[in-house]
Amino acid sequence: MIRVDGLVKYYGSHRAVSNLNFSVEANQVVGLLGLNGAGKTTILRILAGDLEASAGSIYVGDQAINKDPIAHRKQVGFLPERVPLYPQMTVREYLEFLGRLRGVTAAELGARVLSCCERVGIRDHLDTQLGALSHGYGKRLGIASTLVHNPKLIILDEPISGLDPKQIIGMRALVQDLSRDHTVILSSHILREISRTCDQILVIREGEIAAAGTEDELSKRFTSGQRLRLTLRGEESLVRDFLSSRPELSSFEILEVEGETLTAELESEDDIAEELVVEIVKAGFGLRALQSPSDALEATFMELTAGPDENHDEEAEL
Amino acid sequence: MSAFFVLLRRELQAFLRTPTGFVIAAIVLLIDGLLFNSFALGVGKRLSADVIRDFFYFSSGTTIIAAILLSMKLFAEERQTGTLVLLRTSPISEGQVVLAKYAAALIYLGFITLLTLPMPLLVMVHGKISIGHLCAGYLGLFLLGSACVAIGTFSSAIAENQMVAAIVSTAIIVFLLMAWMLARVTEPPLSDFIAHLALFDKHYQPFMRGMLHSRDLVYYLSLTYFFLLLATHSSRLRRWS
Numbered sequence: 001m002i003r004v005d006g007l008v009k010y011y012g013s014h015r016a017v018s019n020l021n022f023s024v025e026a027n028q029v030v031g032l033l034g035l036n037g038a039g040k041t042t043i044l045r046i047l048a049g050d051l052e053a054s055a056g057s058i059y060v061g062d063q064a065i066n067k068d069p070i071a072h073r074k075q076v077g078f079l080p081e082r083v084p085l086y087p088q089m090t091v092r093e094y095l096e097f098l099g100r101l102r103g104v105t106a107a108e109l110g111a112r113v114l115s116c117c118e119r120v121g122i123r124d125h126l127d128t129q130l131g132a133l134s135h136g137y138g139k140r141l142g143i144a145s146t147l148v149h150n151p152k153l154i155i156l157d158e159p160i161s162g163l164d165p166k167q168i169i170g171m172r173a174l175v176q177d178l179s180r181d182h183t184v185i186l187s188s189h190i191l192r193e194i195s196r197t198c199d200q201i202l203v204i205r206e207g208e209i210a211a212a213g214t215e216d217e218l219s220k221r222f223t224s225g226q227r228l229r230l231t232l233r234g235e236e237s238l239v240r241d242f243l244s245s246r247p248e249l250s251s252f253e254i255l256e257v258e259g260e261t262l263t264a265e266l267e268s269e270d271d272i273a274e275e276l277v278v279e280i281v282k283a284g285f286g287l288r289a290l291q292s293p294s295d296a297l298e299a300t301f302m303e304l305t306a307g308p309d310e311n312h313d314e315e316a317e318l
Numbered sequence: 319m320s321a322f323f324v325l326l327r328r329e330l331q332a333f334l335r336t337p338t339g340f341v342i343a344a345i346v347l348l349i350d351g352l353l354f355n356s357f358a359l360g361v362g363k364r365l366s367a368d369v370i371r372d373f374f375y376f377s378s379g380t381t382i383i384a385a386i387l388l389s390m391k392l393f394a395e396e397r398q399t400g401t402l403v404l405l406r407t408s409p410i411s412e413g414q415v416v417l418a419k420y421a422a423a424l425i426y427l428g429f430i431t432l433l434t435l436p437m438p439l440l441v442m443v444h445g446k447i448s449i450g451h452l453c454a455g456y457l458g459l460f461l462l463g464s465a466c467v468a469i470g471t472f473s474s475a476i477a478e479n480q481m482v483a484a485i486v487s488t489a490i491i492v493f494l495l496m497a498w499m500l501a502r503v504t505e506p507p508l509s510d511f512i513a514h515l516a517l518f519d520k521h522y523q524p525f526m527r528g529m530l531h532s533r534d535l536v537y538y539l540s541l542t543y544f545f546l547l548l549a550t551h552s553s554r555l556r557r558w559s
Contacts, residue, residue: 011559050406052557073409084401086328088335100324101408145404 001026001183002047002153007056009042009207016042017207020056024200026152029179031194032187034204034305040187041081041157043204047185048078048155060153074103077146077182081158083138087131091122091141094130095148102149116144120174136167143174147182154178156186160193172197191215191301205305218301226292228266228273229255233286236262242283248272261288321410322418329422333388342387343430346380354437366445367528370438374455374526377434378518381463382491384427389470390483392419393553398479412553416546420471427463431456451528458525461538465517466491468545475549491517494541517541 002024009017017039024030032040045051047058049065049072058065065072086094095113104112117123120140125133133141139159146154159175160168175197178184188194194201195215203211203218211218232239236254239262243252249268256263266276273290280287333339358372396402405415438452470487477483494517501513513520514537521534 048407050403050557054558070409070411073407076407078403078407080400080403082400084399084404086332086401088332097324097328098404098408101321101405101410103321103409 001028001060002185003059004047005057005059007043007046007058008054009039009046009051010054015207017046017053020207020209022202022209022212024183024185026183027179027181028199029175029184029186029197030200030202031198032185032202032204033189033191033194033301034187034210035189038189038204038305039207040189040204042207044078044155044157044185044187047153048076049073050078074149075152076155077149077151077153078155079142079146079157079159081161083142085130085133085138085141087129089130090127091117091130091133092126094141095144098145099148104149112148112150116147119147119177120144121170135162136164139163139167139171140174143178147178150181152183154182154184156184158188159186160188160190168193189305203301203304210304226268226271226273228268228276229263229289229291230266230276230280231261231263231289232280233260233288234262234284235260239264239285242280242285246276246279248275321408322414325405325410325415325418326422329392329419330425333422333426338391339388339426342384343433346384346430347433349380350377350434350437358437366441366447367451369441369445370447370451370455370528371526373438373441374458377431377459378462378522378526381427381431381459382466384430385423385463385466386470386484386487386491388423388427389420389467389487390474390477390480392423392471393474393549394477394480394483406557413550416471416475416549416553420467420546420549423467423471424464427467428460431459431463448528454525454528454530457530458522458534461525461535461542462517462522465538465541465545468542468549472545472549472552476552495519 004020004022007017007020008015020043022030032043034040042051046053049069052066060072060075063072086097089097092113095116096109099109099112100106113126114123117126120143122137122140122144125137125141128137130138130141139162143154143156143159146156156175160171163171172194175184175186179199186194186198191201199214201211201213201215201218202209211221213221234242236257240254243249243264243266248270249266249272251267252264254262254264277287277290353376354373357376358369393402396405438447438455441447442452466487469490470483473487473490474480474483477486494515497512497516498519501509501516504512521537524531524534
């Protein structure tokens with residue numbers, strides 16, 4: 001549905017986006033993942049028709065968007081990171097204004113506003129003034145505003161930022177729901193915020209695609225072996241001897257010792273969780289927990305998305 | 319309803335729903351009323367035509383100030399609050415956005431100007447003035463306001479915030495007001511050109527006296543068109559930066 005060919009964007013002499021190429025199929029959810037300043041917002045703003053590219057082309061279907069920008073903007077709903085709201089308006093007035101501005105006819109406007117509010121769960125707030133909306137409801141209204149003219153493409157810049165864990169779960173479900181009728185492109189700088197939501201993740205670093213694929217594909221490609229976090233009860237020297245004697249472990253590190261309870265991080269080439277549990281019990285240690293560290297994949301992506309300068313800075317600080 | 323009228327309506331509502339619009343109207347009417355009593359009516363007997371001429375003279379000042387205050391928010395406020403992106407990603411051209419915002423500010427300014435009507439009508443009741451003089455004067459005020467709102471629209475389109483927008487439009491308007499002084503110290507044909515740029519001296523004074531010249535109409539309409547064109551192009555250029 002969308003094809004991006006050689007997209008380049010300069011701000012003055014600074015190159016924010018470099019020769020970007022990717023494509024998105026209809027009804028896919030695609031996530032741009034990268035650190036702040038990686039170029040995600042610039043890419044999204046160009047896709048939304050807010051900014052002009054310095055070079056390259058974007059095609060929606062067979063039509064280059066710069067050939068008819070007005071027609072392109074009719075097909076797009078864009079939500080910036082900071083939800084743009086007119087505080088004096090009510091939810092209904094805001095959506096009706098945007099609907100009219102984007103060509104929704106008077107006959108279908110009322111029904112469209114109601115269905116959008118229903119879909120994002122703000123139906124009870126139709127007559128609430130925008131200045132009185134909470135951050136979470138503001139984000140939901142922002143999503144409703146992208147839907148009101150029923151566009152083919154929905155672009156969400158950091159839709160999950162600033163939401164609490166419950167709202168994040170709700171937003172993920174909402175994004176999944178949107179992909180039934182729309183193609184969705186969204187951005188985030190934190191992998192776990194968009195994990196299990198996107199059909200495809202584009203890792204952006206310094207305006208370029210550093211990696212692309214599904215979360216599982218990226219995980220397999222960039223995490224070698226397996227990392228485990230082990231918590232057990234036992235004397236530290238005995239635990240060290242035990243872990244040193246395991247040939248299947250490529251490395252281990254004792255992270256924390258609290259009385260007789262130790263936490264260690266282990267690395268291995270293969271999946272050794274089951275046999276390790278058996279061996280720990282056989283050795284007489286009290287096994288308390290064995291799990292994959294939740295930040296393992298995140299850390300890999302952080303390394304992937306950080307530019308050489310940032311890595312260098314971190315090393316210098318260490 | 320076309321996107322232009324949708325935006326025009328929202329812009330007009332923005333003036334009517336916030337205290338700013340009413341405060342500006344109140345200040346303009348207060349100053350006009352004070353000047354009308356103390357300056358135009360004055361003490362002793364005066365010719366009705368002179369009173370009306372003086373009324374249009376000081377009303378031009380309040381109209382210019384109101385135009386700057388009303389137009390400074392048009393783009394700069396939306397840029398500050400982040401809502402400009404809603405317009406930039408909607409299927410509406412830069413020209414339509416500029417025109418809708420300019421038209422809303424001009425309509426509101428026209429509404430404020432019309433509220434001053436009781437003052438000259440008072441003169442009409444007690445004295446003798448021609449309807450033509452009144453119409454020409456108000457047309458002059460409207461055209462002057464139109465040019466100043468267009469200058470303000472352009473300033474707002476290029477400025478990052480409302481204060482900068484107000485400073486830029488004030489600077490442009492002061493330059494155009496003072497152009498006749500610059501014309502005095504330059505040689506022809508440059509002096510003739512600069513003299514014709516003068517916002518008030520050359521082109522507004524005939525309206526004050528109830529005279530209508532096509533050259534003055536053309537001047538104000540050209541100035542309006544020029545600055546609206548600049549505003550449109552600067553809005554378009556911002557998509558590249």
